[in-house]
Amino acid sequence: MTLQELEVPPKIIAEEREQLEVDLQNPPTDLGYDRQAWSPKLLLHYVKEKFDVEYTGCYTRSLLHEADPEEEAEFKQTVEKTTRTDRQDRRRG
Template sequence: MAKGGNKIPDLTKRRVREQLADETDPKAIKRLTAAREYLEGLSPADIEDKYGWDRQTVYNWLNRFEERGFDAALYDKSRPGRPSELSDEQFEEFTAVLHEPPEEAGYDDPAWSTALAQHYLIEAFDIAFSRRHTRRLMHKAGVSPKRPRPEPASADEDERKEFEETVEKK
């Protein structure tokens, strides 16, 4: 860290402006903007006042440029996260099953709900996911979960039967 002055002595205004013009990553844009403002003479406190970014965050960004160099300071390292409990083959099988009616998988339901897909995952792969994560898996598989629509209590039974008989299902 530089003492009493320019924290990023190797960085030029021109280089920052050129990179800022081409940048699309939101975090990199913020870091470059902070660096540009700092090079223009604003203090981290002034940058905080102007943009609402915490002063310590601005200092952290400037320190990144100083310690890591220009290119490494712009982007975060990838964070792969937790490995999936479903193997690629299991997910492919799950996707294939979801693209067929539930009757094909032995269920007496007209469409795949999140709860039904969750039940299938437990039965087929012995893996229990939350409903929220099951919904994510369904969306990743390209299937929207269906919910049963409640029938109003005031519905006339004869009208409902006539409607069901006359409407052609696709």
């Protein structure tokens, strides 16, 4: 394994991260892509082209999840409901 393979990919700086968050609030079509919604693969491509940074698919999925507050709120509600239901089931059984 070479030293280059061991290096961690560079991270974007705070200002670039803020710009990325703004960009993710808009559909990819606003940035010239032919897709209506962001996908991890498209985001990987976009970050590489715009910021010259490579991330993993897992990290881009996290970025997409963070960028959609509505989706995050729905996720939290689902977790709360599931937790409540599990507790009630344990009490009954």
